[in-house]
Amino acid sequence: MLSLTEENYLKTIYRLSDGGAKAVLTNEIADSMNTKAASVTDMVKKLSVKDLISYEPYYGVKITRLGKNEALMVIRKHRLWETFLVDKLKFSWDEVHDVAEQLEHIQSPLLIEKLDEFLGYPTADPHGHPIPDKNGKIQILKQVPLSEIALNKKAFVRSVKDGSSSFLQYLSKIGIYIGATITILERIEFDGSLEIVIDNKKKVFISRDVSENLLVTE
Amino acid sequence: MLSLTEENYLKTIYRLSDGGAKAVLTNEIADSMNTKAASVTDMVKKLSVKDLISYEPYYGVKITRLGKNEALMVIRKHRLWETFLVDKLKFSWDEVHDVAEQLEHIQSPLLIEKLDEFLGYPTADPHGHPIPDKNGKIQILKQVPLSEIALNKKAFVRSVKDGSSSFLQYLSKIGIYIGATITILERIEFDGSLEIVIDNKKKVFISRDVSENLLVTE
DNA sequence: ATAAAAGTTTAGGTTAGTCTAAAAAAATTA
DNA sequence: TAATTTTTTTAGACTAACCTAAACTTTTAT
Numbered sequence: 001m002l003s004l005t006e007e008n009y010l011k012t013i014y015r016l017s018d019g020g021a022k023a024v025l026t027n028e029i030a031d032s033m034n035t036k037a038a039s040v041t042d043m044v045k046k047l048s049v050k051d052l053i054s055y056e057p058y059y060g061v062k063i064t065r066l067g068k069n070e071a072l073m074v075i076r077k078h079r080l081w082e083t084f085l086v087d088k089l090k091f092s093w094d095e096v097h098d099v100a101e102q103l104e105h106i107q108s109p110l111l112i113e114k115l116d117e118f119l120g121y122p123t124a125d126p127h128g129h130p131i132p133d134k135n136g137k138i139q140i141l142k143q144v145p146l147s148e149i150a151l152n153k154k155a156f157v158r159s160v161k162d163g164s165s166s167f168l169q170y171l172s173k174i175g176i177y178i179g180a181t182i183t184i185l186e187r188i189e190f191d192g193s194l195e196i197v198i199d200n201k202k203k204v205f206i207s208r209d210v211s212e213n214l215l216v217t218e
Numbered sequence: 219m220l221s222l223t224e225e226n227y228l229k230t231i232y233r234l235s236d237g238g239a240k241a242v243l244t245n246e247i248a249d250s251m252n253t254k255a256a257s258v259t260d261m262v263k264k265l266s267v268k269d270l271i272s273y274e275p276y277y278g279v280k281i282t283r284l285g286k287n288e289a290l291m292v293i294r295k296h297r298l299w300e301t302f303l304v305d306k307l308k309f310s311w312d313e314v315h316d317v318a319e320q321l322e323h324i325q326s327p328l329l330i331e332k333l334d335e336f337l338g339y340p341t342a343d344p345h346g347h348p349i350p351d352k353n354g355k356i357q358i359l360k361q362v363p364l365s366e367i368a369l370n371k372k373a374f375v376r377s378v379k380d381g382s383s384s385f386l387q388y389l390s391k392i393g394i395y396i397g398a399t400i401t402i403l404e405r406i407e408f409d410g411s412l413e414i415v416i417d418n419k420k421k422v423f424i425s426r427d428v429s430e431n432l433l434v435t436e
Numbered sequence: 437a438t439a440a441a442a443g444t445t446t447a448g449g450t451t452a453g454t455c456t457a458a459a460a461a462a463a464t465t466a
Numbered sequence: 467t468a469a470t471t472t473t474t475t476t477a478g479a480c481t482a483a484c485c486t487a488a489a490c491t492t493t494t495a496t
Binding site: 256275276 | 443446
């Protein structure tokens with residue numbers, strides 16, 4: 001069984017490597033975890049012996065299939081707990097992270113099974129991030145333009161079709177960001193513009209063009 | 219803030235001292251925690267410096283007001299989590315202890331506040347043990363062993379003295395649970411065993427040992 | 437009352453995880 | 467290509483929590 005620290009390293013390496021795609025450097029890990037490169041080198045050797053990562057001195061680390069699975073299980077637990085905190089205990093988005101960071105290390109497969117069931121087998125956490133299933137499978141959600149979403153349905157902003165900086169600046173100005181939740185309140189027939197609510201808080205109008213360039217998942 | 223280990227020591231000392239009433243010896247702590255006397259001595263010095271216990275070499279330790287409060291907060295968390303596991307996640311009695319043992323160390327006052335509210339401010343956990351409130355106050359219930367209850371008097375099962383999972387499994391097998399109503403129909407002189415009726419429905423025989431380990435209120 | 441037994445503490449060592457400072461390797465620049 | 471800078475690793479130390487073995491108190495028994 002992995003220690004809390006080992007789990008945190010794996011989770012970080014998984015994230016920094018874009019899910020295992022690329023190698024990660026010692027200093028990246030150190031910066032990301034607020035620790036020192038020397039400490040990372042030590043841990044990386046340890047994880048390497050356990051075959052959770054492969055490590056070539058001076059060239060960085062790659063996560064193995066085994067390590068990837070462990071990382072996914074920690075992420076699964078984190079996201080299930082976040083869902084619990086928001087949906088059941090009425091935490092707000094910004095309060096959940098630190099607590100979930102602790103809860104994700106509780107060791108009990110039965111607990112996670114039952115929590116998953118209690119929450120109704122959610123596929124995404126409150127930030128819209130997908131929750132890996134018990135086999136580590138992540139449901140790839142089809143991204144569609146916001147314009148195709150039905151009224152009053154929650155949608156999570158995933159990406160933009162047109163990545164021009166003026167568009168991005170406009171989005172951030174009105175409070176839209178990757179991960180934001182959007183619900184369409186009304187479609188204006190006249191010009192296809194939408195009245196939407198962002199993060200259950202802020203109501204704004206956006207044009208049809210904007211809604212066709214925002215890619216979301218349900 | 220206390221470490222996980224410090225919390226566990228305090229909890230054990232609180233329990234062994236009957237809630238702070240009497241002093242506890244090094245070896246008692248060591249036995250109870252499956253550790254060695256030398257390790258206990260080390261920790262006891264540490265807790266003493268933090269004014270959580272008072273420690274006189276060779277004469278044992280007494281828990282201070284401060285230490286008692288810390289212990290009560292850990293117990294509060296443990297029992298709230300056990301209640302959550304049984305009431306919400308449908309764990310059975312005997313499955314909850316190890317998980318609650320981990321969950322009790324999560325640090326977040328807000329989490330415990332919200333969990334308490336979510337559970338409807340329970341005053342006792344699924345084993346019938348009282349849950350300290352956020353100020354550390356415990357509601358005192360006058361509990362007596364079932365063996366001391368008169369014939370044909372209704373009694374409510376509140377807790378068990380011996381919480382071993384084999385005992386809990388046995389109880390649930392014969393249909394006894396916290397909150398059950400029990401009436402003694404007959405005392406068998408020969409061995410002190412009892413014929414009882416559970417919830418005015420099911421008649422069973424239980425040994426003297428069992429009746430002495432079942433704590434009830436009238 | 438004193439010797440043996442029981443219990444407790446001290447001394448010294450281990451492991452996991454961390455750190456700083458110095459050495460070594462790789463990358464960059466002149 | 468050689469020198470300098472950056473990055474990484476090694477070396478050596480620290481802390482928390484644990485251990486064993488030896489020394490020291492206290493208790494018990496003869």
